[in-house]
Amino acid sequence: MDSELVARERSGHTAVVEGDLLHVWGGYLSIADEEVFLPNNEIWVYDLERGAWEVFPMSGEVPPSMSGTCGCSLNGHLYIFGGCDHNGQTNEIYCVNLTDGKYTWRKIRHEIGSPPSPRDKLSCWVYNESIIYFGGYGRKLLTNVDRRNRSFIVDEASWMEDVLWGWNNEVHVFDAVKSCWSEPQTHGRAPAPRAAHASAAVGCRGYVCGGRVMETRTSDIHCLDFQTWTWSEIIPVSASPVGRSWHTLTAVSDGGLFLFGGLSVECKPMSDGWLLDVETKNWREVEHPYKNKPRLWHTASPGKDSDVIVFGGSCDSILLVDTGHCNDALVFQTQPYPLFRICEDFIAMNLMNCETLRDQLHLLPPKLLTAVQTRMSFYRPSKKQRY
Incomplete structure (x- = not known):
């Protein structure tokens, strides 16, 4: 594998982590003032342990090139819905x-129900x-819009x-086992209709x-209970992030959500x-090493040990300039690492400089030796691409 291979810069793409691999598909960039899908x-695959990229061809019922699609990982499969082509x-x-190494797309034909209207x-x-x-x-078609329905x-x-x-602000459910769509009746006060927002799930919420x-761009937080389909608003008890869009929200613990980046008001x-601690309703700004790397319309995926892997996005205002698309992977540590991870990284990082x-x-235990040997390539001095 070419160790210097790097995925192309992009925004509005889809990315998910499966095991130790970050998978990146789609999106767009700007070339000579034109948006190019x-x-x-x-599909680009980044090995988070070795710090190396690889690209694989895809076949089957390939979706059109697009941005703004909604992607997620379920049972080892990447699902994408919507988007703009x-x-x-x-x-x-x-x-x-x-997981099978074939990367064969399949267009899903639903058996029951109707999908949401086109959207990104x-x-x-x-x-x-x-x-x-x-x-x-x-x-939406004019005949399908009730102006009294908010x-x-x-x-x-x-x-x-x-x-x-x-x-x-509609809620639609796709059952991946039965290949059917439904639109549950929700209760409580729903969030105002919106786009380019961020979401994450913790348990059944x-x-x-x-x-x-x-x-406008907001910073409000709302919670939907998947068992009762009831909406509630979370009123923070501390200072909150400023209003924004095109940011990300990632679950990092049983009660913690990590927000990063976006475009401000x-x-x-x-x-x-x-x-955000969802139980205490307390926001806390965290220090991290990427304060000089603003991002919007990027992706954020949960990794091992509560890491958050941010990839791509734009570093300027895509509404005004739209030229600063990125292709680096930023790994945010949100929780203390376990001892094994600390030892693995310390040895791999310092091996070349310590005789x-x-x-x-x-003399290392076999499991740690294997992990260190894999991790060594990540800290190789000659690598150009690091996070």
């Missing part, structure tokens, strides 16, 4: 097995073999004859944070990181 028939928003769903910049949660989708920006807010600037575009609500790219460590390497 990345190839749809390839050259023809506008879509409401199709595809999946691909990430939505979010989802995985719960009990189902994928629960929330919100997004997209189009689940869909029309973007007045985009009204075209019998088609309306706008933001929604899904959390929504911020996003673009019509012409003032259209400023953000690089701050925050931890004593090199001479005693063979």
